Amino acid sequence: MYDKCINLLEERGVGLVDIAQCVLYLQKQHHPEIEEAEVIEVIKNVIKKREVQHAIITGITLDKLAESNSLQDDVLRDILINDKSLYGIDEVLAYGICNLYGSIALTNFGYIDREKPLIIKTLNEHSHMCHTFLDDIVGALAAAAASRIAHNAE
């Protein structure tokens, strides 16, 4: 299941290094000394959690079904394809990940979800693909890893 998640993320254009860059973006103020290799290990541990894996698979499956016009519900398809700003189920799934890592993860997610740096920005610019869930999943994985790093540092 872990391998499947890594492959799904890769297939959709997100490598562990891309997520690590987001973690470094979140942590540069507080822990400028942290290195990418270390961050990647933390991200891997986040993705090893069963609830995280379920969120990744469910969210990416919805993105892909919307993209290939296979959702069998036109209202939901329109919402996902256009990433309507008042649709919040993608964030609900993301909070399902962040909640496991405590309040620091939630705050980090809110920040990165608004700033949309790096790979999150790239995902949002892919006009012919649907990344409604994926961009929030990436933000949540980065926020969760950043929270773990902050707790471990103390």
Next chain:
Amino acid sequence: MYDKCINLLEERGVGLVDIAQCVLYLQKQHHPEIEEAEVIEVIKNVIKKREVQHAIITGITLDKLAESNSLQDDVLRDILINDKSLYGIDEVLAYGICNLYGSIALTNFGYIDREKPLIIKTLNEHSHMCHTFLDDIVGALAAAAASRIAHNAE
């Protein structure tokens, strides 16, 4: 969008009366005097919230896609068809509804999700259909309505 949600629930075997019965089940200790017609009005107001509607449409779409073997992901399909007990995304969506109605809604959801009375029991017994998300959505709608009734009563 409201009508679409009511129709989706009906199509999947859940009427407003079924949800009202769950609310009465949750409230009978505290507010035995409350009547079904009143409860139905509260449930309608819950379903008028945009975030609730998004949860209903997303969850039921996933159930239907799993049922018709159209999810295009066999791992997720197996999880949904078998309603694996450690898959928690259905509860995550349900909490997305309950959170809007405060802590009483969350507690009520936990109780009804474990007791599985009435229509929730019926949904779980449909072996040839997939109601992995729907049973939690019904529980969340009932829990949200029960919370609103408790707050209004004071």
Next chain:
Amino acid sequence: MYDKCINLLEERGVGLVDIAQCVLYLQKQHHPEIEEAEVIEVIKNVIKKREVQHAIITGITLDKLAESNSLQDDVLRDILINDKSLYGIDEVLAYGICNLYGSIALTNFGYIDREKPLIIKTLNEHSHMCHTFLDDIVGALAAAAASRIAHNAE
């Protein structure tokens, strides 16, 4: 900090064995074979989490201040002393614990918070003491441990 939490719980009448009994109550259907000693180890690990410790200390401090009439706010004191059913900050703190252990923990908490078995019942019957936060903290610790056991069992 861990020792302080264990001592605070003891001082307020809650031993690890009392919490373990609540976990066994939650798990008896699913894992009847599990033993108390094993459960206690899981509970200890829950209490080792920094965010859990902060919830324990904050909640019990509020209970003690209400009890000794030292809250310096009469409205809040009345609410806590009477454990008003619509006051939900005790549950909000409890969810802060449960969220770290995923959706199964939240569901278990809702159930145990409504059934109020064992030590939770005892705490609620202490009419001359204030356990508004403590009973929810105990429920959350038990629900978190039960969730961890369910995930480990698979």
Next chain:
Amino acid sequence: MYDKCINLLEERGVGLVDIAQCVLYLQKQHHPEIEEAEVIEVIKNVIKKREVQHAIITGITLDKLAESNSLQDDVLRDILINDKSLYGIDEVLAYGICNLYGSIALTNFGYIDREKPLIIKTLNEHSHMCHTFLDDIVGALAAAAASRIAHNAE
């Protein structure tokens, strides 16, 4: 209870106008046309919710007790006085407010909690006072109001 909350906020240095400024800060990109008077009405409605009132009273009481050295627990007092970054119960209370207003509120809170603009910055600079809970409460009230405005605008 509503009046008590408004007075408590005022007493601690936070007027409705200060919160409105934070809402405008959050919304200026999306709804630059919105006016302060309108925003203040939305904030008042947020503060009319019972669960919001309970969070305000509980959080500010803890701040005041820490400040006046009356918490009767030195560990908790040190944490609150120093606003330790890994103490997350203040955010947990804030999420108790934001959750009532959906995922947009949570995201807005994460952003404003990290940027700390305006009155939130001022509160954090009061070295002789304790605003560990208040700054998060103000952020949560602003985030909740911003979410309500976004939903109403559609």
